[in-house]
Amino acid sequence: MWNLLPNLYLSSTYDIDFEEMYRRGYRGVLFDIDNTLVGHNAPQDERSLALLAGLHDLGYKTAVVSNNKYERVSSFADPAGMFYVYKAGKPLGRGYRQAIEDMGLKSEEVFSVGDQIFTDVWGANRAGLFNILVRPLGKDIGFHIFLKRIIEKPIMLVVILRNRRMMRKFEQMSER
Numbered sequence: 001m002w003n004l005l006p007n008l009y010l011s012s013t014y015d016i017d018f019e020e021m022y023r024r025g026y027r028g029v030l031f032d033i034d035n036t037l038v039g040h041n042a043p044q045d046e047r048s049l050a051l052l053a054g055l056h057d058l059g060y061k062t063a064v065v066s067n068n069k070y071e072r073v074s075s076f077a078d079p080a081g082m083f084y085v086y087k088a089g090k091p092l093g094r095g096y097r098q099a100i101e102d103m104g105l106k107s108e109e110v111f112s113v114g115d116q117i118f119t120d121v122w123g124a125n126r127a128g129l130f131n132i133l134v135r136p137l138g139k140d141i142g143f144h145i146f147l148k149r150i151i152e153k154p155i156m157l158v159v160i161l162r163n164r165r166m167m168r169k170f171e172q173m174s175e176r
């Protein structure tokens with residue numbers, strides 16, 4: 001159960017305070033693609049490219065960790081200058097560990113962002129990473145995701161009930 005709970009739950013990837021995370025020592029961000037950076041099956045877009053360029057300017061390395069195929073993942077990551085792991089096998093931890101190794105960082109310097117509990121949150125927790133769950137950017141495509149969303153519901157209730165306390169804990173950490 002605890003492996004299914006994110007450290008933070010936010011309304012969007014685009015609401016994350018990446019500068020604050022940088023101040024806290026994070027140097028790498030691992031992203032899911034679909035419904036995290038762009039809509040499901042959507043191509044790389046201006047908003048996502050601008051975010052990623054801004055992160056690189058701040059000093060971050062970024063990587064995609066995706067269960068999708070080579071073509072989808074490389075065509076998304078390459079124009080943005082991201083590292084990537086395709087067919088990552090989420091919710092296993094190995095794709096995350098591979099991306100961290102490729103970036104040349106330590107796991108405590110890296111956090112993960114994704115929109116699904118049973119792939120993104122579970123996988124990141126298995127790899128021992130700080131992770132942020134975001135609300136999906138758009139509609140899901142595919143029956144298996146539809147099913148996963150139904151199973152997610154009770155867990156989302158716990159996530160939402162717990163999130164205020166997690167946000168407070170996160171804010172207190174910065175005051176040290």
Ligand SMILES: [Mg+2]
Nearest residue numbers: 032034035115
């Ligand atoms: Mg996704």
